[in-house]
Every structure is written in C-alpha cells, then in structure tokens.
Amino acid sequence: MHARLPAYAVALAALTVAASLPGCASSTAGNVYSRAETRQAQVVKYGTVEAIQPVRIEGSRTHIGTVTGAVLGGLAGSTVGGGTGQKAAVVAGAVAGGVAGQAAEERLTRADGLELTVRLENGNVMAIVQEQSAQSFQVGQRVRVIQHNGTYRVSP
Structure with missing residues (x-):
C-alpha cells in the first residue's frame, strides 16, 4: 500500500x-566578506572613479x-x-x-551590480564589477581598490 x-x-x-x-x-558586494577572507592581509591601492556603469549579475x-x-x-x-x-x-x-x-x-540569485572604472595613482586603469550595496560611488570620487587572492573590490 x-x-x-x-x-x-x-x-x-x-x-x-x-x-x-x-x-x-x-553576496558579491564590495562591503561583504566571506568568513575565509577574514584575518587575511590585503593589498590596498588608491585611485579615482572615472566611470560607473550599472550591470546585471546573473544568478547561480x-x-x-x-x-x-x-x-x-x-x-x-x-x-x-x-x-x-x-x-x-x-x-x-x-x-x-x-x-x-x-x-x-x-x-x-540574480543581483544588480556596478562596473566601476578606477584610475589608480600609478596611472593604470581597472574595471571592477561588484554587487550593488548601500555604498555609493560618484565619478571623481577617491576610492580604495582592495585586492586579495585575485579578488578585487572597490571601497569608498
């Protein structure tokens, strides 16, 4: 039965x-870290936002x-x-x-994101895509570009 x-x-x-x-x-937002990323040394570079492009991050x-x-x-x-x-x-x-x-x-799991184009102090230009968060960015704003193990994030 x-x-x-x-x-x-x-x-x-x-x-x-x-x-x-x-x-x-x-989350892939610039202000969200995984547990594994904590207590790790990160490289910090400074630059200026040259362009901001809204993007759609596909879902998993x-x-x-x-x-x-x-x-x-x-x-x-x-x-x-x-x-x-x-x-x-x-x-x-x-x-x-x-x-x-x-x-x-x-x-x-789709998300809205930003493609941030940043000119670093050394003259190099980088475009970094990250999930949109409460952090706001403006063209001309001085920002930090934080790098660790191939992951980059932009932070005010």
Missing part, C-alpha cells in the same frame, strides 16, 4: 524550499534548485492516480520540477 502525501504537505514543502533559496547565494545555477525542484515535483506527482499512471506522474513531476527549480534558483 502506498501512502499519498496530502496536497497541503507538498505545498508547504515547496514554500519552505522556495523561501530558503535566496539564502543559498553569497547550482544543483540545489534542480534537485529541490525535482524532489518536490516527484512528491507532487506521487499524489496523482495509481499504478503505472502514478509512476509516470512521479517521473514527469520530477523532470518538470527540476527544470522549474533551476530557473527559480537563477532568478532568485
């Missing part, structure tokens, strides 16, 4: 997973959204019919849920 999940249980599970997806993304496509969507889709499919029809509904639900979960993850 196969027990079916009530529709409200499937809906509750879907809402719980959807609410947790934005928490999976890490990890397996979290795909797997979560597939599980939820399969669970939803298990509530349909019985026998062979139910098995087909589980498979179809898992495939559709996986596709929808991947799309949802990408959409939920």
